[in-house]
């Protein structure tokens with residue numbers, strides 16, 4: 001929660017990946033706080049559904065169809081957000097995916113490139129697009145979605161994804177430190193398994209569910225709201241000395 005009541009009222013956040021899962025849950029939470037929410041996603045219908053929910057809570061929303069792997073599309077997203085709301089305080093890069101599971105020797109160029117285009121390029125493009133505006137107003141908070149996977153390395157199924165999320169952690173660190181005295185904070189979040197469509201494949205396999213749960217002392221998956229509330233805290237005025245690092249949210253486990 002913010003230190004100042006109504007801290008978020010009238011301020012604007014862009015959320016990529018807002019059509020689903022963690023992005024959508026975070027959009028609802030910022031709407032609850034009275035923020036303007038730009039709901040960006042490659043899934044236009046999903047982005048619109050999230051925007052309707054934000055409007056339903058009495059906050060203002062803008063739904064945008066955006067493929068974050070296109071620098072041009074990401075730049076246009078930021079221009080449209082600024083045209084709609086005048087200024088921009090927060091960016092949450094939630095769009096991301098492992099694309100598909102593959103053993104290390106089965107990772108081909110196409111899978112590697114797609115995974116990096118989405119998780120790494122998309123995050124970098126959005127940070128580069130918002131930073132000039134944030135620097136001009138001497139304030140801005142960027143939150144990027146990493147994953148526990150970057151600590152585990154994704155053995156047996158997702159080294160490509162783990163490496164991409166490792167790059168997200170590093171980029172966030174670098175941006176935070178480069179602009180630390182310019183009013184900019186940047187943080188990343190590294191969750192364990194969270195109950196969203198991202199986990200649909202795992203959830204269809206009792207054996208995989210058991211493997212995940214055996215490694216989580218709390219004995220359950222996280223809920224997307226449990227990440228969204230952290231994004232709210234990170235963006236708030238309650239933690240002005242907090243920048244650069246990744247925060248693990250994993251029920252105590254996910255290290256195997």
Ligand SMILES: NC(=O)c1ccc[n+]([C@@H]2O[C@H](COP(=O)([O-])OP(=O)(O)OC[C@H]3O[C@@H](n4cnc5c(N)ncnc54)[C@H](O)[C@@H]3O)[C@@H](O)[C@H]2O)c1
Pocket residue numbers: 016017018019020021022023040041042043046066067068069093094095096097098118145146147148190191192193194195196197198199
């Ligand atoms: N759910 C988990 O267990 C988990 C764990 C660790 C990290 N993460 C990360 O959290 C983030 C959110 O995941 P989620 O669980 O909400 O998944 P999700 O699949 O529910 O949502 C991801 C969203 O990203 C959007 N997207 C995909 N490609 C896009 C593109 N090119 N341009 C714009 N949008 C695009 C999808 O349409 C979808 O709405 C991802 O970065 C994911 O890697 C998830």
